[in-house]
Amino acid sequence: xxxxxxxxxxxxxxxxxxxxxxxxxxxxxxxxxxxxxxxxxxxxxxxxxxxxxxxxxxxxxxxxxxxxxxxxxxxxxxxxxxxxxxxxxxxxxxxxxxxxxxxxxxxxxxxxxxxxxxxxxxxxxxxxxxxxxxxxxxxxxxxxxxxxxxxxxxxxxxxxxxxxxxxxxxxxxxxxxxxxxxxxxxxxxxxxxxxxxxxxxxxxxxxxxxxxxxxxxxxxxxxxxxxxxxxxxxxxxxxxxxxxxxxxxxxxxxxxxxxxxxxxxxxxxxxxxxxxxxxxxxxxxxxxxxxxxxxxxxxxxxxxxxxxxxxxxxxxxxxxxxxxxxxxxxxxxxxxxxxxxxxxxxxxxxxxxxxxxxxxxxxxxxxxxxxxxxxxxxxxxxxxxxxxxxxxxxxxxx
Amino acid sequence: xxxxxxxxxxxxxxxxxxxxxxxxxxxxxxxxxxxxxxxxxxxxxxxxxxxxxxxxxxxxxxxxxxxxxxxxxxxxxxxxxxxxxxxxxxxxxxxxxxxxxxxxxxxxxxxxxxxxxxxxxxxxxxxxxxxxxxxxxxxxxxxxxxxxxxxxxxxxxxxxxxxxxxxxxxxxxxxxxxxxxxxxxxxxxxxxxxxxxxxxxxxxxxxxxxxxxxxxxxxxxxxxxxxxxxxxxxxxxxxxxxxxxxxxxxxxxxxxxxxxxxxxxxxx
Numbered sequence: 001x002x003x004x005x006x007x008x009x010x011x012x013x014x015x016x017x018x019x020x021x022x023x024x025x026x027x028x029x030x031x032x033x034x035x036x037x038x039x040x041x042x043x044x045x046x047x048x049x050x051x052x053x054x055x056x057x058x059x060x061x062x063x064x065x066x067x068x069x070x071x072x073x074x075x076x077x078x079x080x081x082x083x084x085x086x087x088x089x090x091x092x093x094x095x096x097x098x099x100x101x102x103x104x105x106x107x108x109x110x111x112x113x114x115x116x117x118x119x120x121x122x123x124x125x126x127x128x129x130x131x132x133x134x135x136x137x138x139x140x141x142x143x144x145x146x147x148x149x150x151x152x153x154x155x156x157x158x159x160x161x162x163x164x165x166x167x168x169x170x171x172x173x174x175x176x177x178x179x180x181x182x183x184x185x186x187x188x189x190x191x192x193x194x195x196x197x198x199x200x201x202x203x204x205x206x207x208x209x210x211x212x213x214x215x216x217x218x219x220x221x222x223x224x225x226x227x228x229x230x231x232x233x234x235x236x237x238x239x240x241x242x243x244x245x246x247x248x249x250x251x252x253x254x255x256x257x258x259x260x261x262x263x264x265x266x267x268x269x270x271x272x273x274x275x276x277x278x279x280x281x282x283x284x285x286x287x288x289x290x291x292x293x294x295x296x297x298x299x300x301x302x303x304x305x306x307x308x309x310x311x312x313x314x315x316x317x318x319x320x321x322x323x324x325x326x327x328x329x330x331x332x333x334x335x336x337x338x339x340x341x342x343x344x345x346x347x348x349x350x351x352x353x354x355x356x357x358x359x360x361x362x363x364x365x366x367x368x369x370x371x372x373x374x375x376x377x378x379x380x381x382x383x384x385x386x387x388x389x390x391x392x393x394x395x396x397x398x
Numbered sequence: 399x400x401x402x403x404x405x406x407x408x409x410x411x412x413x414x415x416x417x418x419x420x421x422x423x424x425x426x427x428x429x430x431x432x433x434x435x436x437x438x439x440x441x442x443x444x445x446x447x448x449x450x451x452x453x454x455x456x457x458x459x460x461x462x463x464x465x466x467x468x469x470x471x472x473x474x475x476x477x478x479x480x481x482x483x484x485x486x487x488x489x490x491x492x493x494x495x496x497x498x499x500x501x502x503x504x505x506x507x508x509x510x511x512x513x514x515x516x517x518x519x520x521x522x523x524x525x526x527x528x529x530x531x532x533x534x535x536x537x538x539x540x541x542x543x544x545x546x547x548x549x550x551x552x553x554x555x556x557x558x559x560x561x562x563x564x565x566x567x568x569x570x571x572x573x574x575x576x577x578x579x580x581x582x583x584x585x586x587x588x589x590x591x592x593x594x595x596x597x598x599x600x601x602x603x604x605x606x607x608x609x610x611x612x613x614x615x616x617x618x619x620x621x622x623x624x625x626x627x628x629x630x631x632x633x634x635x636x637x638x639x640x641x642x643x644x645x646x647x648x649x650x651x652x653x654x655x656x657x658x659x660x661x662x663x664x665x666x
Contacts, residue, residue: 197461280498284560286459288511288567289488298510299500 015097015105020088023096028084030104036083037075039099042156044090051075057086065089094153102157109158109363110134144370154335154352158363163371165335166352169251170320170378172339173348176255177262177319182312184259185266189308192267193274194296213264221328224257229329238343249330251339251346257329258322262315269311273304306390313386317379323350349375407432407571407601408453408490413467415448415457421636422448426467428620428642430571435593435602437616437645439609441660444624445637446605447495450573453603454490455483471571488515491569495576497556499548499563504531504540507548507559511567526566534562535592554585561592565600572596574604578611590615609661612645619645621657 015023028036041051044064053076057066060075066086070078078086088096110132113125118141129139152162188209196202228236233248236256243250277300285295301308331351339346347355349371356368408430415422423445430436430453438446448457455476457463469476476486488511499507508527509517517523527544531537536558540546548559557577564572574593578586593602593615606612612619620642627634641648641657652658 278498280494280496281500283456283459283492283494284498284500284563285510287454287456287487287492287494288514288563289484290510290514291484294514303501 015100018093018097020091020093020096023093023100024084024088026100026104027087027096028080031080033080033083035103036080036087037078039103040083040086043087043095043099061086098155098157098160101160109361110137112363112366144366145373149370150374153337154347158361158367161364161367163349163352163374165338166347166349166371167374167378169331169335169339169346170348170350170375172251172342173255173258173326173346174316174320176252176342177258178312178316180256180259181262181266181315185263185312185315186270186308188263188267189270189274190296190301193271194292194300209264209267213268216324217261217322218324218328220257220261221325223260224253224325224329228253228256236343238341241343243341243343247330249332249345250343252342254326254329254331254346254348255342257325258319261322261325262319265315265318266312269314270304270308273307273311274300276307277303306394309390309393310386313382316382320379320382321350321375323348323354326351327354349378405432406430407471408603409468409470410449410452411468411470413449413452413465413469415445415452416464416466417460418462420634423622423637424625426622426639428639430601430603431618432601433597433599434617435597435604435615436618436620437612438603438605438620438622439607439612439660440622440637441624442607443635443637444622446622447575449622449637450575450603450605451492453571453573454492455481455486456492458483488567489569490571490573491564491567493557493560493564493572493574493577496580497553497560499551499556499559501547501549503545504548504551504559505544508562508566511563515567530562530566531559533565533596534558535588535595536562552585554581554588557581557585557589558592561589561596565596569600571601571603574602576605576607579607586611609649609663613649616645619643619648621648621652621654621660623656623660 018026031039037053044061045051051060054074056072056074057078058071066089067082070082070086073082087099091099118125122141126139129137148160149162150167151164152160153164154166155161192202192206229248234240236250236253237243237248238250238252281299281303282295285299290298326348331347332345334355335345335347353368353371353375356364356371359365406429410426410428410430413426414424426449438449440446451457452465452469453471453476457465465477467477471486471490474481500510502510505527508530509523512523512526517526528537528541531540536555539555540551540559548556551559557580561572561577578589581589590611593604596602597617604612604616621640622637623640625636625638641652641654643653648657649661652661
């Protein structure tokens with residue numbers, strides 16, 4: 001990596017220790033006005049198209065914080081200090097620190113080497129760095145996956161970027177997906193196996209469920225967009241609880257879409273599990289004067305539980321890796337804040353991975369690889385949990 | 399027919415069962431005598447089990463099954479519109495061909511029925527479980543391991559557990575569908591002794607393949623035989639009641655040639 005300026009010389013002490021005001025001052029002193037305007041656009045407004053700079057501040061930044069005194073000033077007429085003041089009231093210290101590193105210190109990752117080579121050929125890498133013509137080059141050995149990677153939010157500087165927002169987004173989405181899909185799916189399976197009589201309508205429903213399990217996920221994404229984001233936007237946006245910035249592209253919408261996606265899989269697996277319960281057990285229960293529901297509740301469900309659990313975890317594993325429907329439903333490509341609840345904007349691990357691999361800089365691909373490992377570990381630990389749970393439940397039954 | 403001083407627990411009146419449009423058993427009229435053992439004998443596929451299941455409405459669980467005729471229980475038609483099949487099964491218990499204990503502890507197996515009826519009191523349940531297991535002659539073998547899984551018992555013990563489970567809801571009639579066909583001779587003997595014991599308090603109906611068993615345990619025997627009819631593209635097979643009488647009479651002096659052939663092991 002290289003730096004344009006020595007970060008410690010800049011303020012006399014390590015940048016991480018500086019308060020937000022100091023960081024903002026540094027940013028204002030060393031950054032050109034046009035660049036500061038771009039930062040306001042990228043960091044606060046989160047839009048990628050050009051903005052009309054002739055508008056006054058209160059119009060352009062409606063809904064965001066800005067110093068009162070600047071309200072009627074045209075955006076184009078703002079000085080460096082005034083632009084920095086706007087950044088300062090909108091961003092926290094950590095984010096300002098990242099910006100100072102990127103904009104003032106000029107902290108850049110120039111190249112990276114694979115793990116195997118850095119373990120076996122350290123001298124070679126060092127020689128390569130020494131021979132390179134990059135000014136202020138500095139070689140650092142560090143793993144992309146570490147505790148900071150899990151706990152830092154997204155950043156435009158690869159070295160300080162993390163998966164925190166994406167990881168939390170994925171966990172929130174999965175929790176809601178399962179809360180919706182499991183009761184519905186198991187309920188449907190119970191109805192189809194224990195209550196429904198084989199007639200034309202029920203056969204049609206069953207065939208359809210089987211077909212739905214094979215529908216490409218992006219179709220579900222479009223369905224989710226049409227239903228949860230558009231048609232029920234007033235509910236999924238959380239407007240009724242006072243959330244205004246999400247426009248229906250929320251965790252709830254994403255979770256409902258994934259719930260639709262996995263519902264057929266949950267139903268089919270639960271049906272198989274229920275069907276595998278021997279008929280003799282049902283007969284014994286009915287023979288003792290149990291009602292249908294008592295038989296289902298006390299005999300069939302407990303005996304089918306291990307199978308239902310396995311099916312549920314399998315469908316969870318499918319949902320956790322889905323990217324396309326989330327993008328269609330409106331996952332935010334760049335998000336710096338943690339999801340604050342079911343009605344907040346979101347991103348998820350696979351979306352984050354996809355977004356990082358689409359970046360031109362090599363280092364984001366390293367980040368993507370690290371995020372893939374995080375996703376993989378999450379997935380494998382879920383499956384392991386499923387196996388353990390299943391074994392405990394079946395042991396209790398036999 | 400009237401209920402002759404409680405002499406008949408169940409009276410079948412022109413009972414036929416169809417699966418879809420195919421008859422399984424037709425035009426059966428006979429009584430089941432109270433606190434006696436009635437045995438059904440007959441060749442395979444003659445509808446003995448189907449007829450047994452008519453008496454506690456277990457056939458309701460087969461969507462295509464249809465029952466016509468009357469099954470009178472205390473003078474009331476079990477297939478009347480106001481009858482709840484769940485209630486019927488509480489008063490007419492059943493023991494199946496293969497022992498089918500629940501994958502639960504011995505205690506929970508026996509307590510299942512009473513719990514369905516809303517018994518929650520621990521002491522009352524303990525008492526019912528103990529009494530039912532004693533009645534089923536299983537108490538001495540399992541009294542110290544009531545927490546053990548019902549599936550860990552031997553086949554004969556499992557079947558006696560199933561009988562205890564059926565007794566726990568205090569039925570008036572117990573239907574037994576070839577209860578010994580999956581058991582060894584010693585277990586069979588125990589179950590037969592148990593049936594003789596139980597018949598002092600309960601009405602028992604048993605389906606059996608084993609002629610000697612019918613002779614050994616039952617007071618009354620009904621012989622059911624198969625009728626066939628060629629239809630275009632398919633063959634209809636159904637059962638009909640050939641002869642019914644006291645076991646001693648029926649085996650010593652069968653009135654019908656078909657019965658005599660079956661008893662003697664000659665099949666036409």
